[in-house]
Amino acid sequence: MTTPPITLGAINLEARNPAALAEFWASVTGAVPSPGGDSVYLPPAGPGGFAMFFQPVTGPRPEHQAFHLDLTVPWGSRQAEVERLLSLRATYQWDVLDEFPHVQWTTLADREGNLFCVAEHPPTDQQGV
Known part of the structure; x- marks a missing residue:
């Protein structure tokens, strides 16, 4: 029996303000948010993107963050991308x-x-x- 390939369906985050946090990540990825009640879905921005x-x-945030996102940019463009994200109110x-x-x-x-x-x-x- 072969195991079917596993792909990442979506990254799920709890947020104090889901709409505002989705807007931030929409600006990061270039995707268009799709609100649905109290939650917001952000589809992949294109092939190879992530949702x-x-x-x-639903509860208190843990003191230690167990995982985080690693975003990859082309060699030589990291600093410019960091500056763009800081302008979106990310914090260094x-x-x-x-x-x-x-x-x-x-x-x-x-x-958040x-x-x-x-x-x-x-x-x-x-x-x-």
């Missing part, structure tokens, strides 16, 4: 620029404090592999 679903908070957290030869990234937080990273990978001939 997100925002729903009202930290950079990791020379810890690993195969990636450098900036960690940001969205309007959810961490996410913007990463770039150098071309293979610059990775020293």
